Amino acid sequence: MTTTTKRKLINSGSFILGFGFIGALDGIIFHQLLQWHSVYMLADRPGQIVSDGLFHFAVTITLVIGGVLLWLAGNPSSLAKGIKLVVGGFLIGGGTFNLIEGITNHHILQIHRVKPTDANPLAYDLAFLGLGLLLIIIGYFIKRTKNERATAADL
Known part of the structure; x- marks a missing residue:
């Protein structure tokens, strides 16, 4: 495998893994445990469970x-x-998930808010987007x- 192919696999694999991981955390923490960031406020309970x-299937x-x-890329070290x-790449993928999900679902489609029961739900929505941008x-x-380890090119 060429170095270019390995680098592409690492970049895309880590981005996709980070995207899915933050998506899974979003579903577990916000949707299920806290029941904030969810469509659970809607009347259609079976539809909420299916959505x-x-x-969860997609993430x-x-x-x-x-x-x-990442497995195909081999040992990244x-x-x-x-x-x-x-x-x-993992952090960029996770932050991208937050930005896409936050902008699309909270602001454009207005499907749900991060914490819709709070007096100021916009503050939670903006913090969610801020976390994505920070990641x-x-x-x-x-x-x-810069890589601290000397490579053959440095010697």
Whole structure:
């Protein structure tokens, strides 16, 4: 496998894995445990359960795809900055999930809010988007930092 192919697999696999992982956390923490960030406030309880089931199925498929791509890439530490690519891509993928889900479902479609029962639900929605943006920024800087380990090119 070429270095370019390995790098592409690591970048796409870690992004997709991060996207799916934050999606899974969103479903578990916000939808099920806290019952904030959910359509549970709607009257159609069977429809809510089906929509959450479809969501969990989609993020599970996303996790599997990301994992398979990383598995195909092989050991990331055999590539210069390989671990940083995995961690940075994972955080960027997770932050992207928050931004896409937050902007689409909370603001454009208005399907639900992060915490609809609060006196100021917009504050929770903006914090959710802010967290997504923060994850993307941190992931970007992790991917861009100089590798401390000397590579053959440095010697």
